[in-house]
Amino acid sequence: MQTDIDPRSLIGRKAFDRNGSKLGTVDEVYLDDATGVPEWAAIRTGLFSRDAFVPLEPSELVEGTLHVPYERSLIKDAPDFGVGRHLSPEQELQLYHHYGISLTDDTPPPSDHDFGHIAGD
Structure with missing residues (x-):
């Protein structure tokens, strides 16, 4: 992702x-607490649908x-954790696994209650 973009400016943009x-x-x-880098987007997939994490x-x-470099079907099948709250390290690991993303090392994310906070909070 382009790191010079304000993550708040992504809100409201169309996603493909x-x-x-x-x-x-x-x-x-959602930002990574350790780096402040935008890590996940919650995309509203339809009028009465849910938000999917990407x-x-x-x-x-x-x-x-x-x-995003993923198929629509994979995104729609992503785990549903709801929005407006922090992602736990366990939830984030489930998302990594769902998208086939391996962590750079074998260490799980830190057990920080604010891990994956929402931009602007």
Whole structure:
């Protein structure tokens, strides 16, 4: 993800999958507590649907829209943790596993109650 983008500016932007299919609108952005880097986007997938968590690395901001390198079906099947609260380290590990992302080392994320806080909080 482009690191010079204010994560709050992502909120409200349209999001598209790897094939260019519209996913929905970015509802919230979650930051890594240790680095402050935007890590997850919660994308509202429809009027009466839920928010789906999508990793922001290696997503791209293209002409004002967020493009994520995952298929729509994978995103819609992501674990549902609700939005507006912190992601626990266990929830984040479930998301990493769902998207096939391996951590850089074998150490789980720190047990910090504020891990994965929402941008702007």
